[in-house]
Amino acid sequence: MDVSAGLWIGTIGVLVALVVADFFIGGRKPHEVSVKEAGIWTAVWVALAALFGGFLWWYGGGKPAGEFFAGYITEKSLSVDNLFVFILIMGKFAVPRIYQQRVLMFGVIIALVLRAVFIAGGAALVSQFSWVFYLFGAFLVWTAWKLIKEARADEEEEEFEENRLLKAVQRRIPSTADYRGTKLIVRENGRRLVTPMLIVMLAIGTTDVLFALDSIPAIFGLTQDPYIVFTANAFALMGLRQLYFLIGGLLKKLVHLSYGLSVILGFIGVKLVLHALHESGVHVPEISIPVSLGFIVLTLAVTTVTSLVAARKQAAAERAAEPEKIDA
Template identity: 80%
Template sequence: MDVSFAVWVATVIGLCALIAVDFFVGGRKPHEVSIKEAGIWTTVWIVLAALFGLGLLVFGGGQPSGEFFAGFVTEKSLSVDNLFVFVLIMAKFAVPTIYQQRVLLIGVLIALVLRAGFIAAGAAIVSTFSWVFFIFGGFLIWTAWKLIQEARAEDEEEAYEENRFLKMIERRVPSTDQYHGTKLFIREHGQRLMTPMLIVMLAIGTTDVLFALDSIPAIFGLTQDPYIVFTANAFALMGLRQLYFLIGGLLKKLVHLSYGLSVILGFIGVKLVLHALHEAGVHVPVISIPVSLGVICAVLLVTTATSLYAARKQEPETDGEHTGGKPSGGASEDADAKR
């Protein structure tokens, strides 16, 4: 799709305006986010993404619109996996509940800016070297296999480990281990100190870049249009803060999510390899966008259904473990009476 510079500028300004509204309406004052508030804002962002996709349908045609929806659904599903790590980060830094929404807002903005750089670099590479699709495809297939291995591993205690960038900052910048509201820096005894608030924001933003290593190649497997890649990522990320509070309690129930994501990444990896072979002149079948969107949605629906079924099936077993097979209170009282 041929997008002019003016459209790019208008899009970026529009997204910035939406982010500003989100901040001043829902994120300016620190508070605990209720399920109702999170649900309303999650719905708002999904509706905005749907309207944008319909706008592409009207002004760009069916293909750009289909590519956007396929990309958005893929990025949204991959971002749900990010939430598991976000939970670990919040626990690691003991972020007070009333400040978590501010941390996520700034962290997601950092991630969006960094992803824009990834997308620009990826678009330049894709437009210049068609063989890069072999690398992207192989990487996604390898990532899918790694996800399956991790999903099949026995339950292990997960812990968040700071990346080298964060460790370098903490070594070189004086910091305090106490939160001071939403302040990023404070002055104490004449010394300027960095607060945990800034550190955890950087942790959220930079950790998301690691997830971008598989999500960016994945969306380039669905479309090579940088405009669609950027907007799909933007809409998927901007609703991530509210999604964190909405499904935070359900994350542990999505026990098969890793399997579903591995299938999606593997499918897109195969699609990329087929596309690369087609570009090289080899006669191979090419997977269309409608087929891709259908497969992605079907995998997510099946994964969610089987996850909830498995979680519900485990609940009675868990309850039984808690009781330990001991007699109920009534039985115990009868036994005491007989004595």
């Protein structure tokens, strides 16, 4: 799709305006986010993504719109997996519930800026070297296998491990022992100190980059258009804060989510390898965007249904076991 500089500037301007509006309407005053509020805002962000997809359909036709929706759904589903780690981070830093939405808002903004850098680098590689698709495809297949192994292992006791950047900040920059409202930096006894609020924001933002290592190659497997890659990531990330509060309590019920994500990543990895072979002149079938979109949606639907059924059976088994424990 031919994207002019004016469209890029306009799109970034609209996205910035949406983030500012989100902050002033729902995020400026610290408060505990209710399920109702999170549900309304989640619906708003999904509707905005759908409207943008409609704009792409009008502007460039069905192909870019289909690529956007496939990329958006993939990034959204992968971001749900990120929420498990975000919950661990919030727990490790003992973030008060009234400040969690502020932490997520600025953490997501940091993540979006860093992902934009990743996307620019990935787009440059893809445009210059077609063999990069082989690397992306192999990496996604390997990641899919790794996800399956992790899903089969018992990861319930997993703890958040600080990355190197975060450790460096905590080691070299003086910080307060407790939160000071929403302040990031305070002055005490003539010294500037950072607060845990700033550190946890960095934790959220920089940890997301680790997830981008698989999500960015995944979306490049669906489209090589940097504009669509960026906007799909932007819309998927900007609604992540509300999604955290909406399904935070349901995450433990999505017991098969990792299996579904591994299937999706493996599928896109195979698609990338087929595309690379096709670009090299080998006559192999390529997987179309409608087929990719249908496969992704079907996989997520099946994963959600089987997860809820498994969670319900487990809950029933636990209830049935309670009288036995009491009798014993």
